[in-house]
Amino acid sequence: MSISNRPVWMGRPSLLTKAAKGFAVAVIVAMMVFPMWVVVATSLADTEDVVANGGYVVWPQRWSFTTYERLFSTGMVPRALAVSLGVTLVGTALSLFVTIGLAYALSRPQVFGGRPVLLMVLFTFLFPSGMIPLYLIVKGTGLINTFGALFLPGLLSAFNLIVMRGFFQSVPADLIEAARIDGAGELRVLLRIVLPLSKAVIAVIGLFYAVGYWNNFFNAILYLDDPAKYPVATLLRYFLNAGVSVNAAESEASAVVAPQSVQMAVVVLATIPILVVYPFVQRFFVKGVLTGAVKA
Amino acid sequence: MAVAVKDPPRRARVAPARVKQPARRMSRLRRDAILVALMVPALVWLLVFPYGALFGNVIAFKDYVPFLGVWQSPWVGFGHFERLLGDPRFWDAAANTVSISVLQIVFYFPAALGLALLLHSLAGATVRRWVQSVVYLPHFITWVIVVALFQQMLSGTGVLNGWLTGAGLEPVHIIGNPDAYKPLVIFQYIWKECGWGTIIFLAALYQVDDQLYEAAAMDGAGWWRRLWHVTLPAIRPVMVLLLVLKLGEILSVGFEQFYLQREAVGPEAGEVLDTFVFFTGFSGGDLGYAAAAGLFKGVVGAVLIYTANRVAHRLGEQGIYQS
Secondary structure (H helix, E strand, O other), X not given: OOOOOOOHHHOOOOHHHHHHHHHHHHHHHHHHHHHHHHHHHHHOEOHHHHHHHOOOOOOOOOEOOHHHHHHHHHOHHHHHHHHHHHHHHHHHHHHHHHHHHHHHHHHOOOOOOHHHHHHHHHHHHHOOOOHHHHHHHHHHOOOOOOHHXXXXXXXXXXXXXXXXXXXXXXXXXXXXHHHHHOOOOHHHHHHHHHHHHOHHHHHHXXXXXXXXXXXXXXXXXXXXXXXXXXXXXHHHHHHHHOOOOOOHXXXXXXXXXXXXXXXXXXHHHHHHHHHHHHHHHHOOHHHHHHOOEOOO | OOEOOOOOOOOOOOOOHHHOOHHHHHHHHHHOHHHHHHHHHHHHHHHHOHHHHHHHHHHHXXXXXXXXXXXXXXXXXXXXXHHHHXXXXXXXXXXXXXXXXXXXXHHHHHHHHHHHHHHHHOOOHXXXXXXXHHHHHHHHOOHHHHHHHXXXXXXXXXXXXXXXXXXXXXXXXXXXXHHHHHHHHHHHHHHHHHHHHHHHHHHHHXXXXXXXXXXXXHXXXXXXXXXXXXXXXHHHHHHHHHHHHHHHOOOOOXXXXXXXXXXXXXXXXXXXXXXXXXXXXXXXXXXXXXXXXXXXXXXXXXXXXXXXXXXXXXXXXXXXXOO
């Protein structure tokens, strides 16, 4: 620690304190990282390795990409990945569109109908939709067994809306007034002033929506009859649920590679997109989470 | 997560509210036409899904027959609710839900606070950022994968038992053991959410005035006394608020985690209210009865959340609803 910003009054921590802290941090990080490592290692291990070890591998004797090659040759997993990607992209875009529109309108003072609409949104916080009535609505709107059922029922989150509205409200009113006086319409103010100033909150809320869609396995179980339409999280659930004997469609693959490797490879494939986006959005987390959140 | 809705102070209206005539309303609508148009997509969605579902709750008072549909099915009044009150499976689920919630509060809060204090005390900014990246990550991993990870680590053929038997010790029965179920789900919850939970505590910790620490240190207070007399009092409002709001959500422990693991331990130990609704409705085929259970939970939950918010306001904090 060459550059230390420790104030003088704190004193130098004893070696023991330092060691204890370092140990605690190491244990916590290991508890998070080690299970993920085992997953990656198992997915990349040879069949013999996995079988000899009883189902998992901490460090493969021989690295092999056979599992992944097999998975991509069967068609089921690539299709599920494509479904997940499509639902995530379309769902996130629509969610952001709807959320930004409502949040901006509700952030303007004295907007027509603003109060009742805000109360309507807040009420959904207090009383979330029940699973059964929502199912009947999805059925009534003819969405059963369509991809729309995977994102339309949860298009808008009241939490995200309120965070975004809070952020929009923090845009200096003078700035907006000045633009209005210069003749800019509301739409222009939104697109040219408010949105460019709100990149952080849009990034975070976009991430929240995207992760929500990518990770959702249950909507497909509830609303889809046809397993061929399943997104990857739902497919994974079935692989894991079936235990060692993997789904029939995978049997040709599992004849050559260990079923555990198949499961773990799907876990890896389902996690990679999140890992890819994560570093880019991470620096906005605190801003996004705390905007409109508890103020100490 | 707690949210404060802050409305700008209502400005004095140009005209007194009393003379709100249709003509004025029309002119306001014309003035705000673009803003209203921006609201319309969300409004349509709200009316179809959450509010459609809200009215769909009438099914809780009906004997739902699929081919008759919601409207044609015969009314049963409060019949489902009476049955619910005498159903031991429902009370098992309710008891599991509440006890898991309480355990979550008891173990998750100190864990998140402790981790936040540890992160706060790390002097090197680079190390802290890296550790934060790692501990926030599990929040973004789906429960399907979290459950799979835990199975890989703790099941009969998992890593832990591999090590134990390798060292000549007895293997431990964790996954699929009803007695170990509650500790397991609490531990999973802490593993997944504890890091994310530190964000709010860290924000509060960074707002503590450094001069307070300095003064305390001058007076000879060591690390523990600074923690007890400066840090904890300073972040007490956040802790109280989070606690109150969490108590308001005591009937919601999350659905997915329990749906995924209920089968392994059986309904007696593993059922919570949300899974009760699902399994009675879709596996049992009794949609009306399941909807009644869901509605019961929803109404009690709404009362609890509302009360919790009132209490938060009473304590001088911002809750979710603030007019």
